[in-house]
C-alpha cells in the first residue's frame with residue numbers, strides 16, 4: 380500500500396486534535412479561567428504576592444483551583460487536608476518539579492536539587508541531603524549553631540542571586556518554548572551569560588569539596604556533610620554520583636538555608652514589635668528556667684515550651700515561602716471528580732493553609748498558645764511551612780534549631796520594641812508589607828533592640844570571643 384507523507388501528517392494532526400479536545404473536556408479544578416496575555420492566556424503569575432490572588436480565587440471557586448500559565452495547567456491547593464491528600468499520600472506522582480529550561484537545565488546543568496525533576500538523580504541527591512541534614516545529622520550541628528555565627532559566602536550568594544533571577548515564571552522565552560534548544564548552541568542567545576555563571580558555580584562548589592578532601596587526606600578535616608558524603612562515596616554508597624553532583628549536593632544547604640532562616644528572623648522581630656505581651660511571656664519563661672547568669676542553650680529546649688511554640692507561631696503567622704516550591708504531576712490524576720493532568724504545576728498555598736480557620740482559629744492573631752493547648756497532631760508536629768510529601772524541606776530540623784537558639788537568646792538578652800523615626804515618634808510597621816518572591820521577607824522596618832540588663836552585654840562579649848576562637852578551627 381502506498382501512503383503519502385501528507386496523509387500521515389493529516390492523521391497525526393487529527394489524532395492529536397482529538398486527544399487534546401478529549402483532555403480539554405475533562406473537568407479541571409474550577410478557577411478564574413484565562414484572561415489577559417497572548418491569546419487570553421496569562422504568561423506570569425498574578426503580580427505582587429500571588430498567594431493572595433490564589434486565596435481570593437479559592438474563596439470563590441473552592442479549595443483546589445486551576446488556571447493556565449502559558450500552555451501549562453496550574454493547580455493551587457489551599458487547605459491542609461487537600462495538600463496532604465495530594466502531595467503527601469499521592470507523593471509517588473506529585474513529587475516532580477516543573478521543567479525549568481533556563482534555571483535548571485542551562486544554569487546548573489541539571490545539578491541543583493531544589494528544581495530537579497523527580498527521578499533517579501533527584502533520589503541520589505536527596506539521599507546525600509539526608510546524610511548531612513536529617514534527624515541525627517541535624518543534632519550534630521547544634522553546638523555550631525550555638526556559636527556566633529567570607530569570600531566563599533559572598534561567591535555563594537552571587538551564585539544564588541543568579542539562580543533566583545531565573546525562577547520567575549514566564550520571564551524566559553526558552554522556558555515556554557523549549558524548542559529553542561534545537562537551535563545551534565552558538566545561536567542560543569539566552570544561554571550565553573548562564574553558561575559563564577555555571578562554569579563559575581562548578582569551580583566554586585567543586586573547589587569547596589576538594590578543599591575538604593585535601594584536609595581529609597592531611598587528617599585535619601572536621602566531620603561535616605562533605606566528609607560524610609566523601610566517605611560514603613569511597614565506600615561505594617553514593618550510587619555513582621559524579622563529583623559535580625556531590626559538590627552541588629553539599630552546597631545546597633548554603634543556598635536554601637541562609638535566606639530562609641534570615642527572613643524568618645525578620646518576621647520574628649516584626650511579630651515581637653506588634654505583640655510585646657508574647658515577648659514578655661517568653662522572657663518570663665526564660666528567666667525562670669535559665670536564670671540570668673548564662674545564656675539559654677539547646678539543653679534548655681525541652682523545658683522551654685512557650686519559646687518553642689513562639690518559634691512555630693513565627694513560621695505560621697507569616698510563612699516566608701508563601702506558595703512553597705511548585706511541584707509537578709507525573710501522571711494524569713483524578714481528585715474528588717476533578718481532573719489533574721500530567722505535567723500540571725501544583726502549588727501548595729502555604730500562606731492560605733496557615734490561615735485555615737479549621738486548623739488555626741483567629742489566624743491573623745499572633746498566638747503561640749495555639750500550639751500548646753492542643754491534642755491535634757498537625758499542630759504538635761507542625762511543619763506546614765516546610766512544604767509537603769517527598770519534596771518536604773530536608774533542612775527543617777536544622778532550620779528549627781537555628782530559629783530556636785537565636786530567638787531564645789535574643790529574647791533572653793534584649794527587649795524588642797517599636798522603632799522611632801528621626802523625630803522620635805514610634806513607627807509601627809505594616810504586618811502585611813513584604814518584599815515578594817519565592818522566599819519573601821518583611822519590607823525594611825524600624826525596631827528598637829535594647830539589652831535587658833547591664834550584665835547582658837558582658838556575657839555576650841565573652842561568649843562571642845570564645846565562639847570566634849572555636850570557629851577559627853573551621854577556616
Ligand code: HEM
Pocket residue numbers: 492493494505508512631632633635636637639640643699700703704705706764765766767768769770771772773774775777778
Ligand atoms: C525557616 C526556614 C525554612 C523554610 C520555611 C523552608 C521551606 C522550604 C519549602 C517550602 C521547601 C519546598 C518543599 C516542597 O517542595 O514541598 C523547601 C525545600 C528545600 N529546603 Fe527548605 N526551608 C527552610 C530552611 C532550610 C534550610 C536551613 C535548609 C538547609 C540546611 C533547607 C534546604 C532545602 C532544600 C535542599 C530544599 C529542596 C528539597 C527538594 O526539592 O527535594 N531549607 N524548603
